[in-house]
Amino acid sequence: MCCVPHPSKRNHTLVLLDTEGLGDVEKGDPKNDSWIFALAVLLSSTLVYNSLGTINHQALEQLHYVTELSQLIRTRASPTSDEAEDHTEFVHFFPDFVWAVRDFSLELKLQERHITEDEYLENALKLVPGENPRIQTSNMTRKCIRDFFPKRKCFVFHRPTNDNSLLAHIQDVSEDELESAFKSQSEQFCSYISTRGKVKTLGSGVTVTGKRLGCLVEMYVNAINSGAVPCLENAVTTLAERENTAAVEKAATHYMAQMAERVMFPTDTLQELLDVHTACEKGAIEVFMEHSFKDENQNFQKTLMETIEKKKEYFLQQNEEASSKYCQTKIKKLSESLMENISRGTFCVPQGHKLYQEARRKVEQDYKLVPRKGVKANEVLQCFLESLEATEKFILNADKALTDMEKTLEAKNTKREAMEDQHRIAQEVIIHVKENWEKEKETLLRQQEKLIEQKLREQEEVLKQKLKVIEGMLNKELKTIKEVIEELNRRITEFGNNENSDFFSWILNNNVIISDFFWKAKKLFN
Incomplete structure (x- = not known):
C-alpha cells in the first residue's frame, strides 16, 4: 500500500493498493487469490486489473475471481433468498473497473474499423454463444464484470522499451529511455485516474477517510480470518458505530475544551454559565455532525447530549465549588475583625449585642460589595450567619x-x-x-x-x-x-x-x- 498526496484534489490522498499479482502457485491456499481480489474490490474506488498481451479467453479465465464475489461478499447482514442473484446490490459498493492491457501489440480494429480501447473492452465482454462448459465459464466472468462493474474503462500499453536488456530492471530505466507511445499511454492513464477516479464511498455516499479505510481493512481481514464472509452492511454499521462513537468523544472533548477555555469560575450568575454551555453545546453538535454518519435514529447524538448533560453537571458542580470556596475565603477575610472581637470578648459588655449587630452588618455589607461571588453567594452568607447564631x-x-x-x-x-x-x-x-x-x-x-x-x-x-x-x-x-x-x-x-x-x-x-x-x-x- 502506498499513500501519496492526490495530484489534483486538495485535502485528498491517493492510496495505491498493490495485490502483487494473482495466480501465484507458491501461496498454497487457492482461496488466497479470491480473498485478495475480494479485498481489493471492497477497499478500492477504482479497481485496476492488468493483464498481458490481449483480452482473450485465457485472460477472462484468469479473472474468474469475479464470479466468486457474490459468495465472498455479502451486502446485507440478513440476506434475502434472492439476493445471491441480485447483483445490483453490489453496484452501490463496488469500484469502477479499469482493465489495463500491457505489452499490447495488436491494432485496435474491429472488422477493419478503428475502435477505441473502451470499445475493445466492451467487445471482449460480449457473451459468446454456445453451450460449451468453457464458453459458459467464460461468459459467466463476462456477465459478472458487466453486472458488478457498470462503469468500465480500458487502457492498452505498448512495450515500455524494445530493448529486452532493459526490461529486466525496468524500474531503474529513465523516462528518456522509454518508448514515446508508452509514455503517452501512461500519461493518459494517470490523468484518468487523477481526474476521473472517484472518492471511495460506502453505498449511501459515506466517504471513506484514511482512518475509515484502516478500520475497513481490519474488519474485513478479521472476518476472513474467522471464516466469515465480509458484510458491507455490517462494515458500514461497525464503521458508523466506531465513527459515531469517535464523533461523540470528539464533540464531547470539544465541549469540554471550549467550556474550560470560556468559563471563568465562579460565574457571576447561573445564567452566565448556561449561556456558555448553550454555545459550547451547539459547537459540539456541529463537530459531531461533521464527523458522524449514518446516525439514522440519532442514537449517538442522543448519547452525545446525555454526555454533554453530564459534563454540564460537572461544570455546574465545579462552578458551585469554586463559588463556595471563593465566597468562604472572602467572608472569612471580611469577618476576621468580627471573629477577633468575639474571641476577645469585646461584645460581652452591656449593650454588646448592639455592637455585635453593627459589626456583623458591616461584614454583610462588605460581602455584598464583593464582585463575581457566584451562585453560592447567598448560601455561604446564610451558613456564615447560621454559624454565628449560638455566638x-x-x-x-x-x-x-x-x-x-x-x-x-x-x-x-x-x-x-x-x-x-x-x-x-x-x-x-x-x-x-x-x-x-x-x-x-x-x-x-x-x-x-x-x-x-x-x-x-x-x-x-x-x-x-x-x-x-x-x-x-x-x-x-x-x-x-x-x-x-x-x-x-x-x-x-x-x-x-x-x-x-x-x-x-x-x-x-x-x-x-x-x-x-x-x-x-x-x-x-x-
Missing part, C-alpha cells in the same frame, strides 16, 4: 444579664449618689445653716449688743432717773435727816444744857424716821 445568642444573653446587672448597679449607684447628694446637700445645708446661723448669731449678737447697749443706756437712764429720784429722795431724806440731825443736835445740845427728859421721848418719836432712812439707803445701794 449571637450567647452575646445577647450576656448583654441582657450585664445590662440587668448594670441597671441594678446603676440603681444602686443612683441611690448611693442620691444619698451622697442628700448628704452633700445636708452638709451644704448644715454649712449654709451654720453660715446663716453664724451670720444670724453675729447679727443677733450685734443686735443683742445693741439691745444691751440700748438696755444699758436705758438702764443707765433709768438708773440715772432712779438715781435722780433717789438722789431727790435721798436729798429729801437727807434733808429730813439733816433736819432731824440738826434737830437732834439741837436737842442734844439742849439736852446737855437742860437735863430735860423730853429728849428721849423725841428720839423715840423720831426712831421710825431714822430707821426708814437707813432701810431706804440700804435698798438703794443694793
Whole structure:
C-alpha cells in the first residue's frame, strides 16, 4: 500500500493498493487469490486489473475471481433468498473497473474499423454463444464484470522499451529511455485516474477517510480470518458505530475544551454559565455532525447530549465549588475583625449585642460589595450567619444579664449618689445653716449688743432717773435727816444744857424716821 498526496484534489490522498499479482502457485491456499481480489474490490474506488498481451479467453479465465464475489461478499447482514442473484446490490459498493492491457501489440480494429480501447473492452465482454462448459465459464466472468462493474474503462500499453536488456530492471530505466507511445499511454492513464477516479464511498455516499479505510481493512481481514464472509452492511454499521462513537468523544472533548477555555469560575450568575454551555453545546453538535454518519435514529447524538448533560453537571458542580470556596475565603477575610472581637470578648459588655449587630452588618455589607461571588453567594452568607447564631445568642444573653446587672448597679449607684447628694446637700445645708446661723448669731449678737447697749443706756437712764429720784429722795431724806440731825443736835445740845427728859421721848418719836432712812439707803445701794 502506498499513500501519496492526490495530484489534483486538495485535502485528498491517493492510496495505491498493490495485490502483487494473482495466480501465484507458491501461496498454497487457492482461496488466497479470491480473498485478495475480494479485498481489493471492497477497499478500492477504482479497481485496476492488468493483464498481458490481449483480452482473450485465457485472460477472462484468469479473472474468474469475479464470479466468486457474490459468495465472498455479502451486502446485507440478513440476506434475502434472492439476493445471491441480485447483483445490483453490489453496484452501490463496488469500484469502477479499469482493465489495463500491457505489452499490447495488436491494432485496435474491429472488422477493419478503428475502435477505441473502451470499445475493445466492451467487445471482449460480449457473451459468446454456445453451450460449451468453457464458453459458459467464460461468459459467466463476462456477465459478472458487466453486472458488478457498470462503469468500465480500458487502457492498452505498448512495450515500455524494445530493448529486452532493459526490461529486466525496468524500474531503474529513465523516462528518456522509454518508448514515446508508452509514455503517452501512461500519461493518459494517470490523468484518468487523477481526474476521473472517484472518492471511495460506502453505498449511501459515506466517504471513506484514511482512518475509515484502516478500520475497513481490519474488519474485513478479521472476518476472513474467522471464516466469515465480509458484510458491507455490517462494515458500514461497525464503521458508523466506531465513527459515531469517535464523533461523540470528539464533540464531547470539544465541549469540554471550549467550556474550560470560556468559563471563568465562579460565574457571576447561573445564567452566565448556561449561556456558555448553550454555545459550547451547539459547537459540539456541529463537530459531531461533521464527523458522524449514518446516525439514522440519532442514537449517538442522543448519547452525545446525555454526555454533554453530564459534563454540564460537572461544570455546574465545579462552578458551585469554586463559588463556595471563593465566597468562604472572602467572608472569612471580611469577618476576621468580627471573629477577633468575639474571641476577645469585646461584645460581652452591656449593650454588646448592639455592637455585635453593627459589626456583623458591616461584614454583610462588605460581602455584598464583593464582585463575581457566584451562585453560592447567598448560601455561604446564610451558613456564615447560621454559624454565628449560638455566638449571637450567647452575646445577647450576656448583654441582657450585664445590662440587668448594670441597671441594678446603676440603681444602686443612683441611690448611693442620691444619698451622697442628700448628704452633700445636708452638709451644704448644715454649712449654709451654720453660715446663716453664724451670720444670724453675729447679727443677733450685734443686735443683742445693741439691745444691751440700748438696755444699758436705758438702764443707765433709768438708773440715772432712779438715781435722780433717789438722789431727790435721798436729798429729801437727807434733808429730813439733816433736819432731824440738826434737830437732834439741837436737842442734844439742849439736852446737855437742860437735863430735860423730853429728849428721849423725841428720839423715840423720831426712831421710825431714822430707821426708814437707813432701810431706804440700804435698798438703794443694793
